[in-house]
Amino acid sequence: MASKRKKVNFELFSLGSSSGVAYKNKALKKQIIQFIDNRGSSSITELSKELTTSVPKTTALVGELITEWLLQDEGKIDSTGGRRASVFGLVSDACFFLGVDVKKYHINVGLMDFQKRMVTHKDKLPFKMENTAESLKKLIQLIKDFISHSQIERARILGCGINLTGRINQHTGHSYSFYHFKEEPLAEVIQQEIGIPAYLENDSRSMAFGEFYSGELSSERNVLFVNLDYGIGLGIVVDGKIYYGRSGFSGEFGHIPLFDNEIICHCGKKGCLETEASGWALIRKFKERLEKGSSSSAVKKNTSASEITLEDIITAAKNEDTLCIELLSEIGEQLGKGLAVLINVFNPELIILGGTLSETGDYIRLPARSVLNKFSLSLMNNDTSLRISRLGERAGVIGACLIARLKVINNT
Amino acid sequence: MASKRKKVNFELFSLGSSSGVAYKNKALKKQIIQFIDNRGSSSITELSKELTTSVPKTTALVGELITEWLLQDEGKIDSTGGRRASVFGLVSDACFFLGVDVKKYHINVGLMDFQKRMVTHKDKLPFKMENTAESLKKLIQLIKDFISHSQIERARILGCGINLTGRINQHTGHSYSFYHFKEEPLAEVIQQEIGIPAYLENDSRSMAFGEFYSGELSSERNVLFVNLDYGIGLGIVVDGKIYYGRSGFSGEFGHIPLFDNEIICHCGKKGCLETEASGWALIRKFKERLEKGSSSSAVKKNTSASEITLEDIITAAKNEDTLCIELLSEIGEQLGKGLAVLINVFNPELIILGGTLSETGDYIRLPARSVLNKFSLSLMNNDTSLRISRLGERAGVIGACLIARLKVINNT
DNA sequence: TCAACTTTATTAATTTTTTTATTAATTAAT
DNA sequence: ATTAATTAATAAAAAAATTAATAAAGTTGA
Numbered sequence: 001m002a003s004k005r006k007k008v009n010f011e012l013f014s015l016g017s018s019s020g021v022a023y024k025n026k027a028l029k030k031q032i033i034q035f036i037d038n039r040g041s042s043s044i045t046e047l048s049k050e051l052t053t054s055v056p057k058t059t060a061l062v063g064e065l066i067t068e069w070l071l072q073d074e075g076k077i078d079s080t081g082g083r084r085a086s087v088f089g090l091v092s093d094a095c096f097f098l099g100v101d102v103k104k105y106h107i108n109v110g111l112m113d114f115q116k117r118m119v120t121h122k123d124k125l126p127f128k129m130e131n132t133a134e135s136l137k138k139l140i141q142l143i144k145d146f147i148s149h150s151q152i153e154r155a156r157i158l159g160c161g162i163n164l165t166g167r168i169n170q171h172t173g174h175s176y177s178f179y180h181f182k183e184e185p186l187a188e189v190i191q192q193e194i195g196i197p198a199y200l201e202n203d204s205r206s207m208a209f210g211e212f213y214s215g216e217l218s219s220e221r222n223v224l225f226v227n228l229d230y231g232i233g234l235g236i237v238v239d240g241k242i243y244y245g246r247s248g249f250s251g252e253f254g255h256i257p258l259f260d261n262e263i264i265c266h267c268g269k270k271g272c273l274e275t276e277a278s279g280w281a282l283i284r285k286f287k288e289r290l291e292k293g294s295s296s297s298a299v300k301k302n303t304s305a306s307e308i309t310l311e312d313i314i315t316a317a318k319n320e321d322t323l324c325i326e327l328l329s330e331i332g333e334q335l336g337k338g339l340a341v342l343i344n345v346f347n348p349e350l351i352i353l354g355g356t357l358s359e360t361g362d363y364i365r366l367p368a369r370s371v372l373n374k375f376s377l378s379l380m381n382n383d384t385s386l387r388i389s390r391l392g393e394r395a396g397v398i399g400a401c402l403i404a405r406l407k408v409i410n411n412t
Numbered sequence: 413m414a415s416k417r418k419k420v421n422f423e424l425f426s427l428g429s430s431s432g433v434a435y436k437n438k439a440l441k442k443q444i445i446q447f448i449d450n451r452g453s454s455s456i457t458e459l460s461k462e463l464t465t466s467v468p469k470t471t472a473l474v475g476e477l478i479t480e481w482l483l484q485d486e487g488k489i490d491s492t493g494g495r496r497a498s499v500f501g502l503v504s505d506a507c508f509f510l511g512v513d514v515k516k517y518h519i520n521v522g523l524m525d526f527q528k529r530m531v532t533h534k535d536k537l538p539f540k541m542e543n544t545a546e547s548l549k550k551l552i553q554l555i556k557d558f559i560s561h562s563q564i565e566r567a568r569i570l571g572c573g574i575n576l577t578g579r580i581n582q583h584t585g586h587s588y589s590f591y592h593f594k595e596e597p598l599a600e601v602i603q604q605e606i607g608i609p610a611y612l613e614n615d616s617r618s619m620a621f622g623e624f625y626s627g628e629l630s631s632e633r634n635v636l637f638v639n640l641d642y643g644i645g646l647g648i649v650v651d652g653k654i655y656y657g658r659s660g661f662s663g664e665f666g667h668i669p670l671f672d673n674e675i676i677c678h679c680g681k682k683g684c685l686e687t688e689a690s691g692w693a694l695i696r697k698f699k700e701r702l703e704k705g706s707s708s709s710a711v712k713k714n715t716s717a718s719e720i721t722l723e724d725i726i727t728a729a730k731n732e733d734t735l736c737i738e739l740l741s742e743i744g745e746q747l748g749k750g751l752a753v754l755i756n757v758f759n760p761e762l763i764i765l766g767g768t769l770s771e772t773g774d775y776i777r778l779p780a781r782s783v784l785n786k787f788s789l790s791l792m793n794n795d796t797s798l799r800i801s802r803l804g805e806r807a808g809v810i811g812a813c814l815i816a817r818l819k820v821i822n823n824t
Numbered sequence: 825t826c827a828a829c830t831t832t833a834t835t836a837a838t839t840t841t842t843t844t845a846t847t848a849a850t851t852a853a854t
Numbered sequence: 855a856t857t858a859a860t861t862a863a864t865a866a867a868a869a870a871a872t873t874a875a876t877a878a879a880g881t882t883g884a
Contacts, residue, residue, distance in 0.1 A: 019464055021840070021872065027464070045862070052431055052439075054842050059863075076849095082861025083849040167791060176791070222657060234757065238650050245634060245759025246795045252756040257749055257787040260672050267789060337669055341753060344664040345646065347657025375669040377679060379579060379588070383658045433842065433870070457832070466872050471833075488879095494831020495879040 009068035041089035099400030112401035161400030208235020210399025228357035336371025354389030421480035453501035511812030573812030620647020622811025640769035748783025766801030
């Protein structure tokens with residue numbers, strides 16, 4: 001049982017800026033952990049090459065990491081032509097990381113172990129995101145409940161990533177769009193309550209990171225993740241790292257002025273991409289079409305057209321409702337124009353469509369792709385693949401866990 | 413005299429992937445050079461802290477670098493309360509780097525020393541950029557001439573950066589838009605001819621890098637450079653490094669589909685930013701206005717309206733020609749809409765307006781700023797300053813030299 | 825002006841790391 | 855099946871780096 005081990009040495013993750021051989025050894029051990037984290041279980045020889053330290057030295061360091069319960073011997077690797085090497089990997093239950101994905105009408109929570117495996121998760125816990133102190137209190141309570149149900153002692157949970165919509169300064173821990181009641185960073189407030197270091201992140205960026213790290217393990221280093229929900233978010237991964245911009249407000253893709261319409265966006269401006277290509281736009285268009293006499297299976301007996309949700313439309317589309325499919329195609333086309341902008345500017349290897357709306361798959365992807373090709377240079381759009389998220393609803397929680405994990409391990 | 417020293421140890425810059433203490437020392441020495449390169453002349457104590465290596469060890473390494481003619485003792489630093497420390501800096505004439513900026517009607521060439529100082533430069537050498545073998549031959553000849561006039565022995569020039577417009581794959585050394593006559597990378601071809609390692613780069617990226625590294629030495633890490641010429645280019649600096657994208661085609665900002673007009677762009681598509689906010693657009697608008705009866709001092713007796721150049725319009729604007737100023741303001745406004753897109757997506761610390769058109773300064777900057785504020789979220793545009801290039805025409809050559817220099821020093 | 829304090833540089837002693845050599849484990853070939 | 859070849863792990867020897875101590879060069883304040 002996990003509770004039997006008390007010796008795990010977490011100090012490693014918080015090396016101060018000292019010097020001397022003790023410090024150097026700590027840094028080397030951290031490098032070992034990071035290398036194994038990225039490339040999987042490794043042999044002494046591999047580690048020795050990576051760290052440019054001699055084999056005996058590396059052996060000693062790995063030995064220490066094993067007594068500190070951070071690494072474990074995983075047996076011999078398949079032969080490479082001579083004596084088989086022992087490989088060493090992370091101890092899965094050495095420590096854990098929490099991820100909380102806060103949505104409009106529910107939250108997803110999950111717990112990830114040291115080996116990046118989700119050990120527990122609760123999807124779609126009912127919760128209403130409102131900009132009130134009560135809502136925040138409720139959220140914190142839900143997190144606390146999840147922790148106590150998880151049976152994992154709090155001291156072994158080293159970090160908690162929390163996704164919120166809106167403008168987040170990940171660095172300071174401030175959330176500006178929601179729960180901004182005092183000057184103290186929201187991350188700090190939550191940390192005090194749950195007793196675990198908390199890291200705030202914008203939902204789209206978190207999903208981007210989740211998808212990048214665990215959805216696609218190919219060689220892509222520059223990936224854009226488009227979060228299609230009521231609004232449109234963008235997570236940017238440059239050279240394998242999340243891009244933040246000056247104050248962490250990067251990725252306000254939904255509000256680029258791409259259209260010449262007269263529709264007022266939530267942000268107060270006209271012509272934003274969100275006015276034509278988002279979940280809000282979809283609902284607006286849906287209502288407009290109903291008013292013009294169209295019909296749809298999305299409107300059931302018990303719901304009136306005015307209280308239709310995004311989920312309703314998506315479900316209807318999946319059941320091949322003609323109007324919904326038609327509208328999704330329209331949305332996809334408008335989105336394609338926006339994606340063309342991104343391709344021209346970023347020349348990315350991959351654009352991932354995620355978020356609720358992406359559940360409709362090719363209904364939105366194919367029109368987007370075709371318009372995108374029309375509006376971007378062919379030399380460039382040939383380079384970029386456009387894919388639907390593989391993690392789906394899970395991307396957020398996984399991303400949140402991974403961010404917390406990286407924060408702790410890299411001590412940043 | 414520079415020619416007296418033959419001992420400079422350039423091997424340092426090409427450390428292979430070996431191991432052992434010899435390799436480690438080489439790597440440490442390289443780190444020392446890089447640190448001093450970034451932070452200026454440093455003392456043993458500072459270096460020792462940076463490398464996390466003991467003072468005696470650092471002293472030995474610095475000693476070696478001095479005998480290798482790469483570092484020099486620059487005397488004592490001002491007191492910090494105790495014995496004054498010796499500081500060590502790069503030997504300025506240890507090696508040199510060439511930069512070539514190829515424009516439509518001229519080239520700029522320059523030579524930079526190890527300390528990042530321009531030692532020689534020739535601005536606006538007459539040259540016509542045409543996509544022919546003769547044009548390329550002429551270009552190479554101009555470079556050769558510059559080298560022989562510079563009086564610096566070729567072996568001390570360790571790299572040559574070359575800026576071209578159009579699509580460049582910096583990594584492979586291919587130029588796709590110009591001089592693409594054989595499969596062999598253009599960089600390779602030029603390198604063979606001039607006998608110096610050549611590095612190709614897109615002009616806007618090069619200018620961005622030049623401006624970033626030597627124009628603004630503040631703390632900005634995320635900077636966008638907009639190259640306003642006949643076309644519109646974009647150089648992206650993320651976390652202090654040039655952003656390339658998948659195949660090095662990033663920054664095709666001029667061709668984002670931002671307008672709903674019917675003007676066919678050079679790229680073959682409609683509605684590109686370039687159709688409204690570029691040098692081409694400026695000239696088109698100018699001609700349209702003349703046809704409608706406007707008059708301008710830009711049209712002199714000897715030039716007809718049909719052969720007016722960008723330079724003419726800029727000069728006229730500087731001489732307060734009403735029509736030109738009016739048109740520049742228009743261009744600025746359209747540009748502002750494009751910049752709003754960039755700000756929303758990147759949340760950059762700084763956007764620099766460079767290139768020929770930027771010489772008009774506030775005539776284009778102020779309208780751009782005001783429209784930009786209108787079209788981007790105020791929380792974000794407050795973060796971003798919009799400045800005119802400080803290096804002006806020089807940005808390209810300086811960037812080219814710096815890129816070659818970095819390539820060599822970082823061995824990438 | 826001079827002692828007390830700081831910081832840097834150098835040397836000597838000690839610890840740590842790398843090298844080299846040896847042994848062990850495994851595969852491929854005769 | 856046995857031997858040669860290959861790779862890994864360990865042990866002992868040699869080399870290298872750090873630490874600690876000391877000297878040198880300044881500054882500051884009574």
